[in-house]
Amino acid sequence: MSQETAPAGDRTRVLVLVLTLINTVFAAVLAGLQSDANIRADTANIQSQYYAVQTSAELVRQGQQSAYDFATFSTRLKNAQESLVLQFSALEVENNGNADGAARLRVQAAAAQARADAAQSLSIFYIDPRYAPANPDSAPDLQGYLDDQAAVANALVEKQNAAADDYQRWNGKSDSYLTVLTLLSLVFFLLGVAQTTQRLRIFFAVAAVGIMLMCGAWSLVTLLA
Amino acid sequence: MAEKKPFDTARLDVLIAVLIAIASLTAALAAWRTNTVSSSAAEANRQGLIDAVKQSAAQGEDWRKVYQEAGYARDYLLEGVAADALDATGDPLAVKTAANLRQYLLPGIEQLAAPMGTTPDYRLADGAFDLDRRFAELEAETPDLAALDPQAAFEKAAQYHSEERWLTVGSVLLAISLFWLALAEINSGRMRVAWLVIGVGVYLVGVAFFVVVEMIFFILRGGAL
Numbered sequence: 066m067s068q069e070t071a072p073a074g075d076r077t078r079v080l081v082l083v084l085t086l087i088n089t090v091f092a093a094v095l096a097g098l099q100s101d102a103n104i105r106a107d108t109a110n111i112q113s114q115y116y117a118v119q120t121s122a123e124l125v126r127q128g129q130q131s132a133y134d135f136a137t138f139s140t141r142l143k144n145a146q147e148s149l150v151l152q153f154s155a156l157e158v159e160n161n162g163n164a165d166g167a168a169r170l171r172v173q174a175a176a177a178q179a180r181a182d183a184a185q186s187l188s189i190f191y192i193d194p195r196y197a198p199a200n201p202d203s204a205p206d207l208q209g210y211l212d213d214q215a216a217v218a219n220a221l222v223e224k225q226n227a228a229a230d231d232y233q234r235w236n237g238k239s240d241s242y243l244t245v246l247t248l249l250s251l252v253f254f255l256l257g258v259a260q261t262t263q264r265l266r267i268f269f270a271v272a273a274v275g276i277m278l279m280c281g282a283w284s285l286v287t288l289l290a
Numbered sequence: 291m292a293e294k295k296p297f298d299t300a301r302l303d304v305l306i307a308v309l310i311a312i313a314s315l316t317a318a319l320a321a322w323r324t325n326t327v328s329s330s331a332a333e334a335n336r337q338g339l340i341d342a343v344k345q346s347a348a349q350g351e352d353w354r355k356v357y358q359e360a361g362y363a364r365d366y367l368l369e370g371v372a373a374d375a376l377d378a379t380g381d382p383l384a385v386k387t388a389a390n391l392r393q394y395l396l397p398g399i400e401q402l403a404a405p406m407g408t409t410p411d412y413r414l415a416d417g418a419f420d421l422d423r424r425f426a427e428l429e430a431e432t433p434d435l436a437a438l439d440p441q442a443a444f445e446k447a448a449q450y451h452s453e454e455r456w457l458t459v460g461s462v463l464l465a466i467s468l469f470w471l472a473l474a475e476i477n478s479g480r481m482r483v484a485w486l487v488i489g490v491g492v493y494l495v496g497v498a499f500f501v502v503v504e505m506i507f508f509i510l511r512g513g514a515l
Contacts, residue, residue: 179375
């Protein structure tokens with residue numbers, strides 16, 4: 066009788082052994098995947114922070130450039146307007162018979178116009194063909210300038226967002242793999258118990274296989290996500 | 291009296307136990323080395339981020355200075371052409387005003403406007419100030435900060451991470467060898483020799499793999515661990 070049952074016991078024992086081997090390989094592969102996901106998450110995290118630093122620096126530089134460009138532009142506008150106002154005033158004063166006063170106003174107007182012309186020669190809004198007015202009466206393309214200014218920072222923000230999304234994705238994967246690895250340690254425990262017990266060996270083996278299948282499905286979903 | 295099986299000798303038990311001890315020690319060393327490499331990668335990433343912050347702060351300060359100087363240079367230029375315009379009118383009062391501008395106002399601004407506003411070399415063909423040239427000069431004044439290269443640190447970290455991935459594979463092989471050796475230790479009969487041979491084989495492959503990976507990355511890093 067015992068000679069008939071012994072081979073069946075050996076078979077289940079070999080089965081448990083094979084399951085342990087499969088679980089070991091599974092855990093080993095998963096450990097590799099978890100390590101890889103962790104490294105990718107770490108790299109994406111650093112890249113995300115690096116782009117954030119670059120974006121911040123670019124925004125500061127951009128602010129300084131805009132301040133200078135608009136100050137030059139407003140200096141040009143202010144002096145051109147002042148020159149115009151002084152010339153109108155000179156005309157009015159001249160019409161009132163005050164020729165000396167008109168001449169002095171025209172001198173001031175000439176100085177203001179000289180400042181306006183010099184400012185125009187320095188202003189990106191007049192010397193850069195992308196923003197320069199199409200004709201003397203039209204205004205420079207200020208919106209185009211602002212769009213171009215924001216483009217560099219926006220591109221950096223896009224990269225930063227992409228890196229942050231990568232970090233979230235790989236970090237999530239790493240967490241999932243870690244959870245599965247924890248469950249696989251439970252499988253090792255169940256298989257160890259199955260190895261040592263005779264009566265409930267099948268029960269523990271089936272429980273271990275059930276958890277292994279669940280872990281396999283979870284890992285596959287995580288891998289393909 | 292039961293006949294002693296050739297594969298259940300006490301000598302084999304001791305041999306397998308010694309092999310398990312060696313494999314355990316090797317696996318522990320492999321885990322330590324993998325962890326060290328991971329730590330080096332994290333350190334390189336940290337250094338890269340620190341360099342990026344320092345570099346962006348230094349560049350931000352240099353740009354701020356460039357635009358500040360450009361503002362003074364613009365004001366100096368504008369007041370200079372205004373004085374010229376006043377001179378050109380021929381009006382005695384205007385000429386006197388121009389002379390006073392040159393005597394009292396312009397020298398003060400000139401100090402602030404140098405070198406961009408006072409050196410014609412700093413004007414581009416379109417009339418604008420050569421801000422990039424001035425920025426490069428300011429960067430050259432702080433060679434330590436200008437030489438910071440965050441990307442180089444990130445590339446170094448990526449290389450360490452790459453090594454970490456391969457070392458993890460080596461560590462997994464060593465762990466698998468331990469599993470097979472443990473099977474050989476706890477089982478009896480002819481199969482234990484098979485488990486032993488597989489265990490030793492996987493162990494040797496794991497060690498060889500580990501050594502080759504270390505050598506490749508050692509050479510890639512120019513002799514640095």
